[in-house]
Amino acid sequence: MSRYRFIAAERGYYPVRRLCQVTVPGSSYYAWQAGQQRAVGAATPAWETTLVKTFRHHKRRYGTRRLQVA
Template sequence: MSRCRFIQAQARHYPVRRLCQVLRVRVASYYRWQKKAASQSLVPAWEQALCQIFNQHKRRYRTRRLRAELRAQGHQIGRYRIQ
């Protein structure tokens, strides 16, 4: 478990500043990590559709076919973004 995850888990019981001080983590670094973790958990709809299509076709489709399938579903995405 990383220090930041530990701080996040214990934040209900102890002040964040005190936990950061004890674990020698800058408070700003903790909050930057927290913001980054929150933004990474949001997966765009096109990525979910991409994974579904890719697995549905037994992981054999490449970027051109995947792009065509995604566009048929209404997602405007390019080949290089899929890559």
């Protein structure tokens, strides 16, 4: 079990601040937690997928203005 999962499992019994003092920095735990929520959450929006395809199609040379027009 990783340290982050340990904190997530024990947060009902002890304050997260105290668990983080003992194991990892609090910012690291909350960054891990946000990453876990993103992985579980919805898939990438369609506009973002299209944006990445267009950016790659133009060999990563288009800036924000050109991408907005495209």
